[in-house]
Amino acid sequence: MNHILQGKIEEVIGSIHKTIVLDEQGWTSEVRRIFTSDRSYLLKSSYKEKYRTWLKEEAQVLKKLNKKTVISVPVYFGFIEEKDSDHLIMSFEDGMSLTAALSKAASDTERKSLIWSFGQFLHRFHEKEPLEILKGEGDWLEGQLVKAQHHAENGQCDGSLPLLEHLKTNKPAPVIHTMIHGDCTTDNVMVIDGDVQLFIDVAGMTVGDPRYDESLAIRKFMNNPEYVTAFYEGYTRYRVNMEEFHYFDEGLYEFF
Ligand SMILES: Nc1ncnc2c1ncn2[C@@H]1O[C@H](COP(=O)(O)OP(=O)(O)OP(=O)(O)O)[C@@H](O)[C@H]1O
Ligand SMILES: [Mg+2]
Secondary structure (H helix, E strand, O other): OOHHHHHHHHHHHOOOOEEEEOOOOOOOOEEEEEEOOOOEEEEEEEOOHHHHHHHHHHHHHHHHHOOOOOOOOOOEEEEEEOOOOEEEEEEOOOOEEHHHHHHHOOOHHHHHHHHHHHHHHHHHHHHOOOOHHHOOOOOHHHHHHHHHHHHHHOOOOOOOHHHHHHHHHOOOOOOOOEEEOOOOOHHHEEEEOOEEEEEOOOOOOEEEOHHHHHHHHHHHHOOOHHHHHHHHHHOOOOOOOHHHHHHHOOOHHHHO
């Protein structure tokens, strides 16, 4: 890390003693653990324009949620904008992503228990009274379709324009909106002491259609009926049908 950036980080957290690049990296950023004399922090850095925008959105969400204990997310410490990169400083949380926990699990019983815990964690989140500060402007799905169009026209995603037209004309019947994570895959929740306890990667957290979270949550193990059952033993508030699942999983998500 260059001296100027290090200086700016130290203005926020104090003297840095050690930095480690994490084994588990995301797709869109570089994550490092930074140690000071009394604790450690997670530094998340992005370099490409699109990913810098997401990182900035993530910083805004974390900042809004600081001191709001109703939603379990890392604590926000600071955001640094450089010429070619952006850097978000948050608390380091001792755990691993659910994806990593599932691949490390020693038995199917353990995997089912992790998936059940994910279902329950998401259930509780969707059942909470939405926070005013998370509400966006206008209709959530309309807003997502506008962003999707922008990504498709600029070649920034896998989704095609004909698929987008299909999504625009075949919107699912509306349901009551809830707080949503907005990219609720097994990569973006953390397992701590054997349970899913924390959301990370929260750039898309807002008030929107909970079926989006639900569909992304189950996509990884959709072809394993026992895992799906375990999920819905924890998530009992609603169950997406196949049409809804594909609208979001092989539909809208293709544009993000
Ligand atoms: N606050 C944190 N404390 C500890 N580890 C973290 C924290 N935030 C992220 N990580 C680790 O960094 C990894 C990547 O984080 P994150 O999902 O935020 O990055 P990303 O690049 O946005 O991911 P992607 O683009 O693949 O969704 C996580 O899997 C997790 O292991
Ligand atoms: Mg992620």
